[in-house]
Amino acid sequence: MTPERLAAFWVYLQTGPLFWLTLTLAAYLVAQALARSARMHPLINPVAIAVALLVTVLTLTRTPYERYFEGAQFVHFLLGPATVALAVPLWQHREAVRSALLPMVVALLVGSASAVVSAVAIAWALGASAATLVSLAPKSVTTPIAMAVAERVGGLPSLTAVLVIATGMLGAMTAGPLLDRLGVREPRARGFAVGLAAHGIGTARAFQESTLTGTFAAIAMAGNGVITALLVPALFAVLG
């Protein structure tokens, strides 16, 4: 194969989703294999590794993000059905949910407010721009919800997506050791905390502890999604 033909093939590949879609799965499989070989150490986060690999390839090939996303959007789209699918573990643990309903509602309201207010207050105190502040507010909730919320209050949805994912990785990496230090050993509370603060990436991590932990993470993630969607527009309406 001559370099010219190879270049022509490369141009041809750019017209369809096949190449970047395949590469997204490949990067994730590599990242997952690395995480497994590190025995699922919380600091070896598969999302962080996959993102780093893909950004490197895109930068080296001078591929704009928009072209990458034309292929990767098929993976991104599945976030919607996956959110709906959370109804299944929720239903399977309905008894555990029912018995803890009131504590859950109270902890959701307080936890959700603490996540939003602390992020905005700290960034504001350190002089972040208005667009960054608004984009930061929904950082603890799952990407599709956070992006919709950011758009509603005049933030940058794509920046919000990045902040959300960074939060998820941070939460997945540090929530376990932090909860150990705080003496929180109750599996439902551990799951609840990581799901509330670090949405789906935290929930994925919580499912590695146990399905009960994972389910409470999923509940906190869904609940925080709903509350943040209501809270953030109200907060910015008050702040003007």
Next chain:
Amino acid sequence: MLLDLFLLLAFQLLGELLVFLLALPVPGPVVGLVLLFALCLIRRRVPATLETTARALLAHLSLLFVPAGVGVMLHFARIATEWPAILAALVLSTWIAVAVSGRLFAALLARTRASAAEDRP
């Protein structure tokens, strides 16, 4: 498998429709989640093979965040100028949210268990 995928998409669509019609401030997939949960409660079981499909989809939940995460490359300039504020806000706020919700929920759970024990003769 096909029916399960249809169900998930149909509930998401139904969620989007309700959000549009009622001008709800909540995203469509979350309404879809609530509706599917309600269906499970009414029918007292998860539709057929949905359990397996949902488990397969949720097992790879973190993969689904990768395309949006790669979007970090669009914001390198902003992050380069504002990184101290962004980093401090993300790290501290995540720890605050974990600590507040974890401690509070654990304390509330312990209290409901204690009061349930008192109720018993």
